[in-house]
Amino acid sequence: MPEVRLSPRERLVLNAIIELYIATGEPVASQGVARFFENREGLSSATVRNVMAALGEVGLLEQPHTSAGRVPTPSAFRFYVEQLTQSGRVAAGAAEPLAQFPALTEARRGQIEDSFSGVASRNEYLERTSHVLALLSSGLGVALASPAETQVLEHIHFSRLASGKVLAVLVTQAGTVQDRALLLDRDLSHVELETAARYLNENFRGWQVEKIRAEVARRFEVEREAYRQLLASIQELCSKGALAAADTTPAIFIDGIANLIAAEQDRDRLRQMLLALEAKQRLVELLNAYVDGRQQEVRVVVGLDEASPAMQDLVLIGAPARLGNASLGTVAVIAPTRIQYQEMIQAVSYIARLSERILDAPAD
Numbered sequence: 001m002p003e004v005r006l007s008p009r010e011r012l013v014l015n016a017i018i019e020l021y022i023a024t025g026e027p028v029a030s031q032g033v034a035r036f037f038e039n040r041e042g043l044s045s046a047t048v049r050n051v052m053a054a055l056g057e058v059g060l061l062e063q064p065h066t067s068a069g070r071v072p073t074p075s076a077f078r079f080y081v082e083q084l085t086q087s088g089r090v091a092a093g094a095a096e097p098l099a100q101f102p103a104l105t106e107a108r109r110g111q112i113e114d115s116f117s118g119v120a121s122r123n124e125y126l127e128r129t130s131h132v133l134a135l136l137s138s139g140l141g142v143a144l145a146s147p148a149e150t151q152v153l154e155h156i157h158f159s160r161l162a163s164g165k166v167l168a169v170l171v172t173q174a175g176t177v178q179d180r181a182l183l184l185d186r187d188l189s190h191v192e193l194e195t196a197a198r199y200l201n202e203n204f205r206g207w208q209v210e211k212i213r214a215e216v217a218r219r220f221e222v223e224r225e226a227y228r229q230l231l232a233s234i235q236e237l238c239s240k241g242a243l244a245a246a247d248t249t250p251a252i253f254i255d256g257i258a259n260l261i262a263a264e265q266d267r268d269r270l271r272q273m274l275l276a277l278e279a280k281q282r283l284v285e286l287l288n289a290y291v292d293g294r295q296q297e298v299r300v301v302v303g304l305d306e307a308s309p310a311m312q313d314l315v316l317i318g319a320p321a322r323l324g325n326a327s328l329g330t331v332a333v334i335a336p337t338r339i340q341y342q343e344m345i346q347a348v349s350y351i352a353r354l355s356e357r358i359l360d361a362p363a364d
Contacts, residue, residue, distance in 0.1 A: 004058050004079065011083075012037075013051045014060060018072045018080045022338050027069035074303035074312060077337045081300045084341055104346045112136075112350060119358050121177070122328055125321075127253045129331045129351055134256025136347050139335025142318075144287045145251040146327040151209045155201045158193035158237065166193060168237065172209070173326045182240040188233055196234045213238050252284055259335075287330045291318040298349045302337060313337055317344050319352035328355050 006014065016036045017028045030049040037043040052070055055061045060079065061070040072080070104112075115132045119125050126143035133141030152173040159167040164187050170178045188196075204212045216238050290301050298319045305312035317339075318332030331352050333344055 004060065004075075006055075006079075009043075010051055010055060013043075013048060014055055014072075014076060015080060015083070017052070017055075017061065017070060018076060021072055022340065025338055027064055027071050029069035032069070072337075074305075074337065077302040077315065081302055081341060084345065085298075085300060104343070104350055108343075108347070109350065112347065113354070116354065116358055122172075122323075122359065123251060125355055125358055126251065126329055126331070129321075130253040130255040132351065133331065133333050133348065134259060137256070137317075137333040137335050137339060137344050138259045139333050139339060140254065140256045140259065142283060142287065142332045142334060143253045143321075143329060144284060144332075145329040152326050153200070153204055153207055153209055153212060155205065156197055158197050160188070160190055160193055163187045166237065168241075170209070173206070173324060180241060182237065184236055184240055186236065188236070192233045196237055199234060254283065286316065286334075287318060287332055290316055291320060291330045291332065298345050298352075300341070300345060304334075315339060315341075317341075317348050319348050321352045321355045323355055323359055328359075 013033060016033050020028045020032060020036060030045045030052055033048045033052070034043060034045040037048075052061060055076075056063070056070065060073055060076040062073050063070055112132060115135075116125070116128055119128050122145065126145055129143040130141040133139075133143075135141075154171045154173045156171070157169045159169070161167050161181065164184045166182045166184060166188065168180055168182055172178075200212070200216075204215070207215070216234055286304065291299050298317060301316045301318075303312050304314050304316060313336060314334055315337050316332055316334050318330055321328040321331050331348060333339070333348060335344075
């Protein structure tokens, strides 16, 4: 949709309609908008009707039924969100001064922090995040772990379980602990295992896990003669999965499907939305498409119809969560466009930054 330029009065009326619609869920009539502005000169019902007609002509309002009021279109919500997110401020229209974007209340911040009590690992943080965001938004809370290739080695330890069987414990800088039993083609002694772990920890701490395996293989070929026995042991451990992620599919935590069912009256359309969201892979693709883990800011996407036509009336509010230089994943809310945007943008941002305080950031 081409850029729409609105007059101060049109912005004022459009914002009022959006906020009334968010509050009630009902089509907004001109009389309701006029009452909203009852102390303002020049904003009678007749004037508001004319403004609403103009907003309808440019695709910002639609009329569900002949005799009903108007409801904002996805384009209207996008216009509204742009005002909210520009320089972190809320515009009530050019005729009014800009108000500072309101922060979460102290009570809300305390409630959020209490909800994360006892969380000590990345997966616990992400799982709790999906639950907390579902409660706050009355929508779908989603938390997606970073893919394995972005995980960074903190340290690794090997323990001999039996002949030809070794336990590998891998700790990443994001706080993830992965352990797996390795079945080797030859037996390795305790000394060989300790030497292999020391070599990996001293040479590759801070490396991405995927790159370590490739570099070990490269060094094995280049330095075969000088370090044949040492690198052969390490190559054996790595080839059997010592540095493999527990699952190649990123972990994703989802909470709040029931919220969407309770909030949406059009059951058939809701069913299509849920089908679109049902596959976890679809959610992974959705978050990866819209939220860049290298950025810090919250991303708001109104109307997800590019992902699926059934999702045109949903909004995604997401942000990357980090721990030091490592990416933890993405936290997000997916909800109907009738959401309290100001509070949810702040809540998603606050929870994404909370990871640095909940979990121990790695030393530089």
